[in-house]
Amino acid sequence: MKVQKFNFDTQYNQFYISSVGKDFNADEKKDMSSFTEDMNRRLGIEKNALIVFTESYGKIRGDIQVLENASINSDYRNYDHIVEGSINIESGVLQLLDSPHSHIELSINVDPGRYKVRVYSSNLSSVKETDLPHSTDKDYYHIELWKNDNMETKVIKQYKEQ
Template identity: 40%
Template sequence: MATEGEFWHEEAHRIRLAKEIGVLGVRTECYGPVKGEIDFLIKAPNNVDFTKFDHVVEGDLNVTSGILQIQDCPNGTVEFEKQITPENYRIRVYSSNLASVEGDEGNDFYRIEVWGSNPLGSKLLKEYINN
Protein backbone atom coordinates (compact mmCIF):
# COMPACT_ATOMS: atom_id res chain seq x y z
CA MET A 1 0.00 0.00 0.00
CA ALA A 2 1.20 3.49 -0.84
CA THR A 3 2.25 5.92 1.85
CA GLU A 4 0.09 9.01 2.33
CA GLY A 5 2.53 11.15 0.31
CA GLU A 6 2.43 8.68 -2.58
CA PHE A 7 -1.37 8.25 -2.41
CA TRP A 8 -2.22 11.93 -1.86
CA HIS A 9 0.37 13.39 -4.23
CA GLU A 10 0.03 16.92 -5.65
CA GLU A 11 -2.12 15.95 -8.65
CA ALA A 12 -4.42 13.79 -6.48
CA HIS A 13 -4.97 16.78 -4.18
CA ARG A 14 -5.69 19.06 -7.14
CA ILE A 15 -8.28 16.77 -8.75
CA ARG A 16 -9.57 15.64 -5.32
CA LEU A 17 -9.19 11.95 -6.19
CA ALA A 18 -6.38 9.61 -5.14
CA LYS A 19 -6.10 6.02 -6.30
CA GLU A 20 -4.24 2.79 -5.97
CA ILE A 21 -5.24 -0.78 -6.67
CA GLY A 22 -8.66 -1.42 -5.11
CA VAL A 23 -8.90 2.01 -3.42
CA LEU A 24 -10.14 5.48 -4.37
CA GLY A 25 -9.74 8.39 -1.98
CA VAL A 26 -12.07 11.38 -2.24
CA ARG A 27 -10.74 14.69 -0.96
CA THR A 28 -13.47 16.47 0.97
CA GLU A 29 -13.42 20.15 1.86
CA CYS A 30 -14.24 19.67 5.55
CA TYR A 31 -12.70 17.23 8.00
CA GLY A 32 -15.83 16.95 10.09
CA PRO A 33 -18.83 14.74 9.32
CA VAL A 34 -19.38 14.46 5.57
CA LYS A 35 -22.80 14.51 3.94
CA GLY A 36 -23.48 12.71 0.69
CA GLU A 37 -25.29 10.07 -1.32
CA ILE A 38 -24.36 7.22 -3.62
CA ASP A 39 -26.24 5.99 -6.67
CA PHE A 40 -25.60 2.86 -8.75
CA LEU A 41 -26.32 3.35 -12.44
CA ILE A 42 -26.70 0.97 -15.37
CA LYS A 43 -24.64 3.19 -17.68
CA ALA A 44 -22.70 6.45 -17.70
CA PRO A 45 -24.87 9.51 -17.04
CA ASN A 46 -25.48 11.81 -20.01
CA ASN A 47 -26.30 15.51 -20.20
CA VAL A 48 -25.34 16.32 -16.61
CA ASP A 49 -25.48 20.05 -15.79
CA PHE A 50 -22.10 20.61 -14.12
CA THR A 51 -23.02 24.21 -13.24
CA LYS A 52 -24.89 22.80 -10.22
CA PHE A 53 -21.60 21.53 -8.74
CA ASP A 54 -18.31 23.05 -7.62
CA HIS A 55 -16.09 20.14 -8.65
CA VAL A 56 -16.59 16.95 -10.65
CA VAL A 57 -14.06 14.13 -11.06
CA GLU A 58 -14.22 10.49 -12.02
CA GLY A 59 -11.90 7.50 -11.93
CA ASP A 60 -11.71 3.73 -12.13
CA LEU A 61 -12.13 1.22 -9.35
CA ASN A 62 -11.59 -2.47 -10.04
CA VAL A 63 -13.66 -4.33 -7.45
CA THR A 64 -12.38 -7.90 -7.28
CA SER A 65 -13.91 -8.86 -3.92
CA GLY A 66 -17.51 -8.12 -4.91
CA ILE A 67 -17.83 -5.72 -1.96
CA LEU A 68 -17.79 -1.93 -2.29
CA GLN A 69 -17.19 -0.01 0.92
CA ILE A 70 -17.06 3.64 1.86
CA GLN A 71 -14.81 4.17 4.86
CA ASP A 72 -14.12 7.29 6.84
CA CYS A 73 -10.65 8.69 7.15
CA PRO A 74 -8.57 8.42 9.24
CA ASN A 75 -10.38 5.75 11.30
CA GLY A 76 -11.37 3.34 8.52
CA THR A 77 -14.87 2.89 9.92
CA VAL A 78 -17.17 1.35 7.30
CA GLU A 79 -19.92 3.93 6.63
CA PHE A 80 -21.50 2.10 3.66
CA GLU A 81 -21.17 -1.38 2.19
CA LYS A 82 -22.79 -3.06 -0.80
CA GLN A 83 -22.25 -6.36 -2.58
CA ILE A 84 -21.69 -5.79 -6.30
CA THR A 85 -20.52 -7.83 -9.27
CA PRO A 86 -16.72 -8.05 -9.38
CA GLU A 87 -15.63 -5.87 -12.33
CA ASN A 88 -14.22 -2.45 -13.16
CA TYR A 89 -16.39 0.52 -12.23
CA ARG A 90 -16.36 4.22 -13.01
CA ILE A 91 -16.81 6.36 -9.93
CA ARG A 92 -17.92 9.97 -10.47
CA VAL A 93 -17.86 12.37 -7.53
CA TYR A 94 -19.85 15.61 -7.62
CA SER A 95 -18.82 18.09 -4.90
CA SER A 96 -20.99 21.06 -3.98
CA ASN A 97 -21.14 23.87 -1.40
CA LEU A 98 -17.36 23.73 -0.92
CA ALA A 99 -17.10 27.46 -0.15
CA SER A 100 -19.40 26.96 2.87
CA VAL A 101 -16.66 25.18 4.82
CA GLU A 102 -14.97 27.03 7.67
CA GLY A 103 -12.48 24.98 9.62
CA ASP A 104 -13.76 21.46 10.04
CA GLU A 105 -17.44 22.14 9.34
CA GLY A 106 -19.66 23.29 6.52
CA ASN A 107 -22.48 22.35 4.21
CA ASP A 108 -20.32 20.62 1.61
CA PHE A 109 -22.09 17.71 -0.07
CA TYR A 110 -20.87 14.80 -2.19
CA ARG A 111 -22.83 12.78 -4.72
CA ILE A 112 -21.17 9.57 -5.91
CA GLU A 113 -22.31 7.72 -9.02
CA VAL A 114 -21.10 4.21 -9.82
CA TRP A 115 -21.46 2.22 -13.07
CA GLY A 116 -19.67 -0.65 -14.78
CA SER A 117 -17.15 0.44 -17.41
CA ASN A 118 -13.84 -0.32 -19.05
CA PRO A 119 -10.92 1.49 -17.39
CA LEU A 120 -10.62 5.07 -18.66
CA GLY A 121 -8.25 6.66 -16.14
CA SER A 122 -8.96 9.69 -14.00
CA LYS A 123 -10.82 12.60 -15.60
CA LEU A 124 -11.29 16.03 -14.10
CA LEU A 125 -14.63 17.25 -15.49
CA LYS A 126 -14.93 20.49 -13.50
CA GLU A 127 -12.33 22.02 -11.21
CA TYR A 128 -12.98 23.98 -8.02
CA ILE A 129 -10.50 26.75 -7.44
CA ASN A 130 -10.55 27.99 -3.84
CA ASN A 131 -9.61 31.68 -3.98
Protein backbone atom coordinates in the same frame (compact mmCIF):
# COMPACT_ATOMS: atom_id res chain seq x y z
CA MET B 1 -30.32 1.21 -8.26
CA LYS B 2 -31.69 3.61 -5.70
CA VAL B 3 -29.66 6.42 -4.21
CA GLN B 4 -28.12 5.58 -0.83
CA LYS B 5 -27.33 8.50 1.46
CA PHE B 6 -24.34 8.70 3.79
CA ASN B 7 -23.51 10.96 6.71
CA PHE B 8 -20.47 10.22 8.87
CA ASP B 9 -17.46 11.76 10.59
CA THR B 10 -14.03 11.58 9.00
CA GLN B 11 -10.72 13.37 9.39
CA TYR B 12 -7.87 14.72 7.28
CA ASN B 13 -10.28 16.03 4.60
CA GLN B 14 -10.80 12.64 3.02
CA PHE B 15 -12.74 9.40 2.94
CA TYR B 16 -12.28 6.17 1.03
CA ILE B 17 -14.19 4.21 -1.58
CA SER B 18 -12.91 0.65 -1.42
CA SER B 19 -13.33 -2.92 -2.48
CA VAL B 20 -13.31 -5.13 0.62
CA GLY B 21 -9.88 -5.84 1.98
CA LYS B 22 -8.07 -2.52 1.41
CA ASP B 23 -6.18 -1.54 4.55
CA PHE B 24 -5.53 2.21 4.55
CA ASN B 25 -3.66 1.95 7.83
CA ALA B 26 -0.93 -0.23 6.31
CA ASP B 27 2.50 1.34 6.37
CA GLU B 28 2.95 2.04 2.65
CA LYS B 29 5.39 4.54 1.22
CA LYS B 30 3.53 7.26 -0.70
CA ASP B 31 4.90 9.27 -3.62
CA MET B 32 4.37 12.83 -2.33
CA SER B 33 4.45 14.37 -5.82
CA SER B 34 1.45 12.28 -6.86
CA PHE B 35 -0.25 13.07 -3.51
CA THR B 36 -0.27 16.79 -4.38
CA GLU B 37 -1.76 16.01 -7.79
CA ASP B 38 -4.37 13.77 -6.12
CA MET B 39 -5.35 16.57 -3.72
CA ASN B 40 -5.70 19.07 -6.58
CA ARG B 41 -7.98 16.80 -8.56
CA ARG B 42 -9.65 15.71 -5.26
CA LEU B 43 -9.26 12.01 -6.07
CA GLY B 44 -6.47 9.60 -5.22
CA ILE B 45 -6.09 6.24 -6.93
CA GLU B 46 -4.98 3.19 -4.95
CA LYS B 47 -5.16 -0.53 -5.72
CA ASN B 48 -8.86 -1.45 -5.43
CA ALA B 49 -9.63 1.88 -3.78
CA LEU B 50 -10.11 5.61 -4.24
CA ILE B 51 -9.41 8.48 -1.84
CA VAL B 52 -11.99 11.26 -2.07
CA PHE B 53 -10.50 14.57 -0.88
CA THR B 54 -13.14 16.73 0.78
CA GLU B 55 -13.33 20.41 1.67
CA SER B 56 -14.52 19.84 5.26
CA TYR B 57 -12.64 18.03 7.99
CA GLY B 58 -15.40 16.41 10.05
CA LYS B 59 -18.95 15.62 8.99
CA ILE B 60 -19.28 14.24 5.45
CA ARG B 61 -22.66 14.15 3.74
CA GLY B 62 -23.58 12.78 0.38
CA ASP B 63 -25.13 9.99 -1.62
CA ILE B 64 -24.01 7.18 -3.89
CA GLN B 65 -25.74 5.46 -6.76
CA VAL B 66 -24.81 2.46 -8.91
CA LEU B 67 -25.96 3.04 -12.51
CA GLU B 68 -26.30 0.85 -15.59
CA ASN B 69 -24.49 3.48 -17.72
CA ALA B 70 -22.88 6.88 -17.31
CA SER B 71 -25.25 9.71 -16.46
CA ILE B 72 -25.56 12.09 -19.42
CA ASN B 73 -28.18 14.51 -18.12
CA SER B 74 -26.17 16.15 -15.34
CA ASP B 75 -26.10 19.93 -15.19
CA TYR B 76 -22.46 20.55 -14.25
CA ARG B 77 -23.28 24.13 -13.20
CA ASN B 78 -24.84 22.67 -10.02
CA TYR B 79 -21.44 21.42 -8.83
CA ASP B 80 -18.17 23.03 -7.79
CA HIS B 81 -15.89 20.14 -8.77
CA ILE B 82 -16.36 16.94 -10.78
CA VAL B 83 -13.77 14.20 -11.14
CA GLU B 84 -13.79 10.66 -12.56
CA GLY B 85 -11.63 7.73 -11.59
CA SER B 86 -11.85 3.97 -11.68
CA ILE B 87 -11.86 1.12 -9.23
CA ASN B 88 -11.62 -2.62 -9.59
CA ILE B 89 -14.16 -4.18 -7.22
CA GLU B 90 -12.88 -7.75 -7.16
CA SER B 91 -14.85 -8.70 -4.05
CA GLY B 92 -18.31 -7.66 -5.24
CA VAL B 93 -18.63 -5.37 -2.21
CA LEU B 94 -18.06 -1.62 -2.38
CA GLN B 95 -17.44 0.18 0.90
CA LEU B 96 -17.24 3.78 2.04
CA LEU B 97 -14.69 4.14 4.86
CA ASP B 98 -13.76 7.00 7.16
CA SER B 99 -10.27 8.35 7.60
CA PRO B 100 -8.00 7.50 9.31
CA HIS B 101 -9.55 4.47 11.01
CA SER B 102 -11.08 2.85 7.89
CA HIS B 103 -14.36 2.15 9.71
CA ILE B 104 -17.00 0.86 7.31
CA GLU B 105 -19.67 3.55 6.93
CA LEU B 106 -21.63 1.98 4.05
CA SER B 107 -21.46 -1.31 2.12
CA ILE B 108 -23.05 -1.97 -1.26
CA ASN B 109 -23.15 -5.31 -3.05
CA VAL B 110 -22.25 -5.01 -6.75
CA ASP B 111 -21.20 -7.35 -9.53
CA PRO B 112 -17.42 -7.86 -9.38
CA GLY B 113 -15.52 -5.94 -12.04
CA ARG B 114 -14.13 -2.58 -13.09
CA TYR B 115 -16.17 0.54 -12.42
CA LYS B 116 -15.94 4.16 -13.44
CA VAL B 117 -16.61 6.45 -10.46
CA ARG B 118 -17.71 10.08 -10.83
CA VAL B 119 -17.60 12.32 -7.75
CA TYR B 120 -19.60 15.55 -7.83
CA SER B 121 -18.67 18.03 -5.07
CA SER B 122 -20.95 20.93 -4.17
CA ASN B 123 -21.19 23.77 -1.62
CA LEU B 124 -17.42 23.77 -1.14
CA SER B 125 -17.32 27.50 -0.40
CA SER B 126 -19.50 26.90 2.69
CA VAL B 127 -16.41 25.49 4.44
CA LYS B 128 -14.57 28.35 6.13
CA GLU B 129 -11.78 26.39 7.84
CA THR B 130 -10.72 23.20 6.11
CA ASP B 131 -8.79 21.77 9.06
CA LEU B 132 -11.47 22.04 11.77
CA PRO B 133 -14.97 20.54 11.98
CA HIS B 134 -17.77 23.13 11.89
CA SER B 135 -21.54 22.77 11.98
CA THR B 136 -21.80 25.38 9.20
CA ASP B 137 -20.01 23.17 6.65
CA LYS B 138 -22.49 22.27 3.91
CA ASP B 139 -20.24 20.53 1.40
CA TYR B 140 -21.92 17.56 -0.27
CA TYR B 141 -20.64 14.64 -2.34
CA HIS B 142 -22.75 12.86 -4.95
CA ILE B 143 -21.09 9.69 -6.26
CA GLU B 144 -22.10 7.69 -9.32
CA LEU B 145 -20.52 4.46 -10.49
CA TRP B 146 -21.13 2.14 -13.41
CA LYS B 147 -19.33 -0.82 -14.98
CA ASN B 148 -16.66 0.35 -17.37
CA ASP B 149 -13.22 -0.91 -18.40
CA ASN B 150 -11.82 2.58 -19.08
CA MET B 151 -9.45 3.19 -16.16
CA GLU B 152 -8.64 6.82 -17.08
CA THR B 153 -8.75 9.49 -14.37
CA LYS B 154 -9.85 12.98 -15.36
CA VAL B 155 -11.14 16.21 -13.89
CA ILE B 156 -14.34 17.30 -15.63
CA LYS B 157 -14.74 20.55 -13.67
CA GLN B 158 -12.01 22.06 -11.49
CA TYR B 159 -12.95 23.94 -8.30
CA LYS B 160 -11.41 27.36 -7.93
CA GLU B 161 -11.47 28.77 -4.41
CA GLN B 162 -13.20 32.14 -4.11
